[in-house]
Amino acid sequence: MSWADRVSPVVKAIPPSGIRRFFDIVAEMKGVISLGVGEPDFITPWHIRESCVYGLQKGYTAYTSNYGLLELREEIARIMQKDYRISYNPRNEILVTVGVSEALDLAMRAILSPGDEVLIPEPCYVSYKTCATLAGGVAVPVPTTMDTEFRVTVDQLEKLVTPRTKVLLIGYPNNPTGAIMPKQELEAIARFVQKHDLIVIADEIYSLLTYEGKHVCFAGLPEMRDRTILLNGFSKAYAMTGWRIGYALSNPDFIGAMTKIHQYTMLCAPITAQVAAIEALRRGEHSMQEMVAEYNRRRRLMLDGFRQMGLTCFEPKGAFYIFPSIRQTGLTSLQFAEELLKAEKVALVPGDAFGQSGEGFVRCSYASSIANLSEALERIGRFISR
Known part of the structure; x- marks a missing residue:
């Protein structure tokens, strides 16, 4: 008997997350710059963390x-x-x-x-x-x-x-x-x-x-x-x-x-x-605005970087992602992401993970340090030039 036969057919038909599947591979590689996961690189501001610590001391459990x-x-x-x-x-x-x-x-x-x-x-x-x-x-x-x-x-x-x-x-x-x-x-x-x-x-x-x-x-x-x-x-x-x-x-x-x-x-x-x-x-609010200002600085860096590589890139107006087109390379989104990861150890998310209309694009999160983003742009540039 196969226990898989007992799993709901609705659940069986659902594909695994295109993001998580890709980053299972990333987790096993060393020296990777990841621009994939949509998570701030900032630590929660201290006064917010402190309120939690104080709450625990007061017995809020x-x-x-x-x-x-x-x-x-x-x-x-x-x-x-x-x-x-x-x-x-x-x-x-x-x-x-x-x-x-x-x-x-x-x-x-x-x-x-x-x-x-x-x-x-x-x-x-x-x-x-x-x-x-x-x-x-x-x-x-x-x-x-x-x-x-x-x-x-x-x-x-x-x-x-x-x-x-x-x-x-x-x-x-x-x-x-x-x-x-x-x-x-x-x-x-x-x-x-x-x-x-x-x-x-x-x-x-x-x-x-x-x-x-x-x-x-x-x-x-x-x-x-x-x-x-x-x-x-x-x-x-x-x-x-x-x-x-x-x-x-x-x-x-x-x-x-x-x-x-x-x-x-x-x-x-x-x-x-x-x-x-x-x-x-x-x-x-003050801590939040400081983070937003930094995201904006990184946004400009990424937009300018991709455009200088010759990639067509829509200017993002919100969130902390940028979605450049990689169609001119002749690769699919998945091929581009996999080959970039192997060649230059930069992790991006294939655009088709977000639906078929995302094919031909890759998602890059700029919730990372300026140093990491600059190095990633240099590696991506090398990959594209080849």
Whole structure:
């Protein structure tokens, strides 16, 4: 008997993560400069870590409410009102989750019925389509191109919407491209959403990492607050990836449904991480802005470096990724990444890991030191020149 035959066919059909599979190889090599994993190279600021230490000394080691610490939810509500003029009730419209990944999974499971379709602009974060599939939905990729700066358009969405479409999932600033959406274009999408009576899941984890202008929160657009499940967290802007702390905001019905699943599967986010998140929101802005300024400096370095190599490269406006085209080399994205790793020991992520429209590109994270990025650019330049 094969135990593999007992595994769910849905799970068996899911391909392994294109990112993790590639970096299993990287982990076994020495001298590699990795520009692959989307994780800040900064350590969580000390005052945030100290709040956690102090919390442990005070004995904060118990469960919290399923919704999360009310004090944290009140801080999230305060920030949303201050930054975007959107009002959320901290008691029943905010759920604290174990990272944004859990929030995404909960949102999908709370609103999808078998066969419901989810429009997902590509290239996109690797979990989007899989979470839709695991929730019984049908992921419908919406290809975007560098010609439109990887911004999804209403025309593209109209071609793929059907009577089974229930959800539009958008993630801007975008992983892997660094694209952002201007307000005018988001307003057009909001009208499309109303026309077809869709629910929107807006992943805005990179909202604070925007380099030109201010991030436009989708839930803040007219009539979009209650039909949007807004996802955000602390991993990227506050360098808190390992703390696993995120949150979701929406109307009480959606948040209540998500909390029902959350209470049976996760119960609550770790109290120590929630205490640290409170400190991040209250006193973390200065440290966060310093990190963003450094990311911006690195962004310019990478953009100039790739363009000097002769690679066509879209200018990222948010997040901490750059997505150069490698089509002129004649290699596929996977071939380019594998041969570069073998020849020069630089690790990038093949663009097709983020959907078929990512083929012909590679994702590079510039959440690394200037020294590492400069050395990586030199090695990539050598590889391309050959």
